[in-house]
Every structure is written in structure tokens, then in C-alpha cells.
Amino acid sequence: MEIAVTNLTKTFGSLRANDGLSLRFASGKIHGVLGENGAGKSTLMKLVSGFLQPDAGQLAFDGQPVRLRGPGDALQAGVGMVHQDPLDVPGFTALENLLCAAPRRAFPSRAMARTTLTTMAQRLGFTLAPDTPVGAMTVGQRQQLEIVRLLACGARTLILDEPTTGITAAQAHALFDALRQLAADGNTVLFVSHKLDEVAALCDTVSVLRTGQLVGEQLPMPQPQQRLLELMFGERIVQASGQALLLAGVSVSEPQGLPVVQPIQDERSSEASPTRPLVWQLEQVTAREGMVRLRNVDLRIPQGRVIGLAGLDGSGQQILLRLLAGRLHPDSGRILINGVDMTRARTRTYREAGIEYLPADRMRDGIVGALSLTDHFALLQPAGITVDRQVAAQAAREAIAAYEIKATPITPLIALSGGNQQRAMLALVPDACRGLACEQPTRGLDVASAQGIWQRLQARCATGCSVVFASADLDELMAYSDEILVFFAGEMSAPLPRATLTGARLAELIGGVGFERSAS
Numbered sequence: 001m002e003i004a005v006t007n008l009t010k011t012f013g014s015l016r017a018n019d020g021l022s023l024r025f026a027s028g029k030i031h032g033v034l035g036e037n038g039a040g041k042s043t044l045m046k047l048v049s050g051f052l053q054p055d056a057g058q059l060a061f062d063g064q065p066v067r068l069r070g071p072g073d074a075l076q077a078g079v080g081m082v083h084q085d086p087l088d089v090p091g092f093t094a095l096e097n098l099l100c101a102a103p104r105r106a107f108p109s110r111a112m113a114r115t116t117l118t119t120m121a122q123r124l125g126f127t128l129a130p131d132t133p134v135g136a137m138t139v140g141q142r143q144q145l146e147i148v149r150l151l152a153c154g155a156r157t158l159i160l161d162e163p164t165t166g167i168t169a170a171q172a173h174a175l176f177d178a179l180r181q182l183a184a185d186g187n188t189v190l191f192v193s194h195k196l197d198e199v200a201a202l203c204d205t206v207s208v209l210r211t212g213q214l215v216g217e218q219l220p221m222p223q224p225q226q227r228l229l230e231l232m233f234g235e236r237i238v239q240a241s242g243q244a245l246l247l248a249g250v251s252v253s254e255p256q257g258l259p260v261v262q263p264i265q266d267e268r269s270s271e272a273s274p275t276r277p278l279v280w281q282l283e284q285v286t287a288r289e290g291m292v293r294l295r296n297v298d299l300r301i302p303q304g305r306v307i308g309l310a311g312l313d314g315s316g317q318q319i320l321l322r323l324l325a326g327r328l329h330p331d332s333g334r335i336l337i338n339g340v341d342m343t344r345a346r347t348r349t350y351r352e353a354g355i356e357y358l359p360a361d362r363m364r365d366g367i368v369g370a371l372s373l374t375d376h377f378a379l380l381q382p383a384g385i386t387v388d389r390q391v392a393a394q395a396a397r398e399a400i401a402a403y404e405i406k407a408t409p410i411t412p413l414i415a416l417s418g419g420n421q422q423r424a425m426l427a428l429v430p431d432a433c434r435g436l437a438c439e440q441p442t443r444g445l446d447v448a449s450a451q452g453i454w455q456r457l458q459a460r461c462a463t464g465c466s467v468v469f470a471s472a473d474l475d476e477l478m479a480y481s482d483e484i485l486v487f488f489a490g491e492m493s494a495p496l497p498r499a500t501l502t503g504a505r506l507a508e509l510i511g512g513v514g515f516e517r518s519a520s
């Protein structure tokens, strides 16, 4: 299916999110769409998939001009989009989600829907159980369910907006294989990503957006990575001596690979850590959530450390994060925060002790889309039922400047690009935070923004805050963790000093090769 856009323009107030774009995506190919946070990628994809209507310009599918009144029209015409934040119903099971969001003709019976779900998931290498409630599924699994649903509803063009941010390397490989197969069958795939290695591995062409305009059009892949970075970031990327690129302090290790962000601080000696006061101490903690159970976990996390959690999605790392943040109580064992027993304490008490939690699903568990940054800062005020809006507005202005959020203090957060929403969520973490448990802190961020976030997290660590983060990105884990805990099938390894690991070794451990659970 060929997709053509001509002079496509979409404005939000005075902002031209897409500014007269003309572009053609040929059928049977995988097309990458690159651009930094806020460049206009999601807007373009939402226009093509009917979630937004253009102010000007035309869309044509297979040479036929189309006017899409909504995503239903687009899906009927064969175009479906998987959004950064899955659009599903958490209270329903996977099967119910498939049924409620598909046109009647797609599934004559529930049994047929079940068979379709199972077979398509298997073919695509996804692990989806039809009767699992979506609320208990990981972001990665929910994205997989969306893909299955769209294909089952007849999508011949699949748009994926950063589909690999919540999934493991193995799942990404399976997804890429599936997408290649779909393209080989004549389908069109539009693939939005910040990850240059993914685009290089998968895409036939790449187009680059910057501030709503096209700066690279249907470039055949492969392209030199440096050229793509220059197109994405413009003057902020400077050719440095040798093979290195400097991007606002980010060094890129090799021209063909993913930009590997070097740690900003010197390696903090792991010998020094036992003498530091502990933020978290877990003693023989056992906890269960859904099908996953963590057993007899002993863990000590001193101040000022960055602990990375590695593992296939749903291997237990989310349980640990939720335990650390007081969102899940252990079945047995003890949790101490700053030396105080908090085993049964409420989340609020954890927050009062300086423990904060950043979820992966920011729109469901993190921020309220209809509210602005000022509103969020007002909500965080401890003043009871009154709020001081001036103080909140000032806090919002400072956060916008410090975190370079493309928004005004009163913009509803739903109107921000994904990357800017992530920055907004991080900006809301109070300065007094002593322990931050986060899932995928740089989810959806371009490489420069991700580095900016880590600079801020490391600055917090320098003042004694500890960060525990789960990530599916091995480069991120290797670049920023002092120690890494590997999770495999509900078991947790001992803390592994980053310096003793390589990316390849970490990948093996995640797959269970040579994995040893922490002795308890």
C-alpha cells in the first residue's frame, strides 16, 4: 500500500507541528522516520492514521485521495498505528481488548478471536496470553497486543511509534523479523524511532524531520550515522577529531553503532559504598505480583549509587521497583528505608521518607494528561486544600527551563510530545528525593535528551540520592549503572559491578546463560 502526503500541515495554536510536508512511502518497504523530541514525527503519523486531521494538504492511499474522519476510517482503508502509549483498556483481558476494538466483521465469534490472537502472537514471536488482564501486562506486551489487533483488523500499513522502547532485545528481534515478513508480503511499515541502530538494521529508507519540516526525504539505507545525527540535531552536532562525534557532551564510540553515551562522572568506587549510609535495605523479602514471584531477596543500596535492573520484560524487575517504592508489600521479609522498618508502610510514608517512583506508563500511572505542569506542581504542594498558583507557576517555569521542556506552564501535558512528557515527569521529582525507583527513565527520548536526563540523575546521585532503574536498553544499563542486577525467571542475581561486565556478557545473563541467583 503506497502512502503519499502532499503539503501536509498541522498547527497547534501558533506551533506548526507539521509544516507543509510532502512525502511518499512506497509499498513493500520499511520506512524509518527520525527526528529529535518534538520534531513532529508522531503528529505526521497521527495524520496518516486518522487520529488527527490536517489543517491543509492531502493524503492519498494507493493513489486515491482520502479524507480520514478518525482512526476507524484509516483502519478500514488499511492503515493502523501502534502509539507510544498503548490505547487499550487496562481492566479488560487481552482477548476482550481485541474483541472490543475490532470491527464486528473481524471476528464472527469469541473462539475465533482467541485462535487469531494465539496464532498471530505465535507467528510474530510474541508471548501473549488471551486471558491476562491488560493491566497486569508490561508495556511491551501491550504494544504487541496492539500490533496483533491492527493486523487482525486488516491493516496493510502498520505505523509503529517507537515500538521497541518497552521491549527486550529478543522481543525487538522477533518484532523486526515479523515486520520484515510483513514488508516482504507487500505491506508498508512506517517505523518511528530515536534509535539509529534499529533504523539501520530494519529500514529500507529513512526520512528525517526537524521542527516540523522535512530535512531528509526517503534516503536509502544505509546512511552514515553521522549524517543522520546532523540531520536530526542540526548545528548541535559537531564533527570532532578522529571518529568521535560530540553531541552536547555525548561521545559516540563508533560510526556504525548506536551512540554509546559515556558515563559523565568518574567510576564511583564500589569499595567505598559499604561505608555510606543505606537508602534501601531488603532482608529476605519475598513478594508476588501476577505470575511472577521474587524469593528471599537480600539487597543493600547505599546512598549515591545507580543500580540498573536488567532482564526480559516481566522477569521480576518491576516487582523489585514497586517494593522499593512501597507500592507493593512483601509477603515476608523486611524493607528498611534509611534504617527505618517500612515493611508495611503506605506509599505516602515512603514519599515522606524521600522515595519516589517513576512508572514506564507515564500517561496511566505518572501524570494527568489534562493538567498542566503548573497544575501538577500545585498538586504537589503540601498545603492541604489550598494551593498557591503563583508558586506552582514559578516552579513550572523553572522546570521548563531546567529540563528544556517544549511547553508553557499552562499547556496540558497530553499536548506535549512523548519525550517532553517524560521530561515533565522527571521534573516533578522533588529535590528532596533520596531514592528514585524508575522504569525506563529515558523511554521515548532522543539521544541528546536522554543524556540530559542522565546528567540530572547523576547530579542527584552526587548529593546522595540513589537511583534504581529498569531498562531494556543494554547500552543505557552499561553506560550508567554502578552495579547491575540481572533478573531471570523471577530470580535475581547478586549485584554485578558494571566494570566486570560487557554488553555481550550481560545479554547472555539476561538469557539465562551462566545466570546465578544471589545467594541468600
Ligand SMILES: Nc1ncnc2c1ncn2[C@@H]1O[C@H](COP(=O)(O)OP(=O)(O)OP(=O)(O)O)[C@@H](O)[C@H]1O
Pocket (backbone or CB within 6 Å): 012, 015, 017, 035, 036, 037, 038, 039, 040, 041, 042, 043, 044, 406, 414, 415, 416, 417, 418, 419, 420, 444, 446
Ligand atoms: N495535541 C497537541 N496540542 C498542542 N501541541 C501539540 C499536540 N500534539 C503535539 N503537539 C506539539 O507538536 C510538536 C510536535 O510533537 P510530536 O509529538 O509530533 O513530536 P515527536 O517528534 O513525535 O516527539 P517525541 O519524539 O518526543 O515523541 C511538539 O512541540 C508538541 O508539543
